[in-house]
Amino acid sequence: MIEIPARRGKAVRLSKGQRIKVINTKGQQVVDTWAFNAEDLHEFMSMEHSRVAIDRIIPGVGDALVTNRRRPILTLVEDTSGGIHDTLFAACDRWRYELLGCKEHHDNCTDNLAAGLAALGLAPPETPAPLNLFMNIPVVDGNRVEVRPPVSTPGSYVTLRAEMNSILAFSACPQDMLPVNGLAMRPTEAHFEILD
């Protein structure tokens, strides 16, 4: 069991066919998730291509997320979290927190992606839109988006299967100025476990 520390990022290699269980340890913690082709980081999981592939804005069990070359990279094989995730919102970044009124440095998912990959000696070629696991951004009346607290409970999880040799990166989202990570606005750690 590997920790994604609160407000931090963590990346890991996954071989084709391996599964990874992403656990919402405390509940209500959003985990931004990226996947890159291990042989070519310019190919990566893409939310805008995945929505076309799955005909949905929220992936469900059995759905394969695809890359920017439209090839399956991760399949959602299990979900005990309530099935609410987000594919619409960008990862938070320094500019997001500046606009929210932050005067000093604020941890953010974009920097966490870079730090997670740097620990493996890698750098992301860009910051793709993430799969925001457990994030609750409903589309209301077919157009309006709302930021709501996650519905996931402590210990609930999602299992993803790698469809190619991949680099996965996670960020335990440090958003503490909006109820992205629950009404208490207290970011917590999460965990993952690799299953062969």
Place this chain on the structure above:
Amino acid sequence: MIEIPARRGKAVRLSKGQRIKVINTKGQQVVDTWAFNAEDLHEFMSMEHSRVAIDRIIPGVGDALVTNRRRPILTLVEDTSGGIHDTLFAACDRWRYELLGCKEHHDNCTDNLAAGLAALGLAPPETPAPLNLFMNIPVVDGNRVEVRPPVSTPGSYVTLRAEMNSILAFSACPQDMLPVNGLAMRPTEAHFEILD
């Protein structure tokens, strides 16, 4: 009045404050639209950042689309097309048409972006998710996305105002295997006009 030829791309420079009228000449023609900061192409209009900024998946009159650094780049100032546009779907590309069964080269919006910029001596640093003007991709029941014919009529248009010196790129989407550009599936030309 400048033509975006059927199935082709066209790029243009726009100074801060200038407006551009994008005209659906024949009606029902989707126009994939990108905007880059003219001083730094790595800053560009981002759908995933714009949805956060405008709290909507479809921009309306008065909404400012923002860049991947969360700065306004284009404001939608006028819309006679019925107000239906798409921010969810990736630009079509060679892989999309291969998956649809195409055995030979098929024109596509991703190549059209590159060709449009190349005509200005530029290259896109990546292929951002486009603002798909006039494209009709409703979110049904809060999750499912459907491909429907556009509701725009011949001669209807959208006017966008540049909030920084920008490079705009357009592609008259060559999709002729799905009703993206109307039930007849016959891609047509579109036009734009720069207004000072």
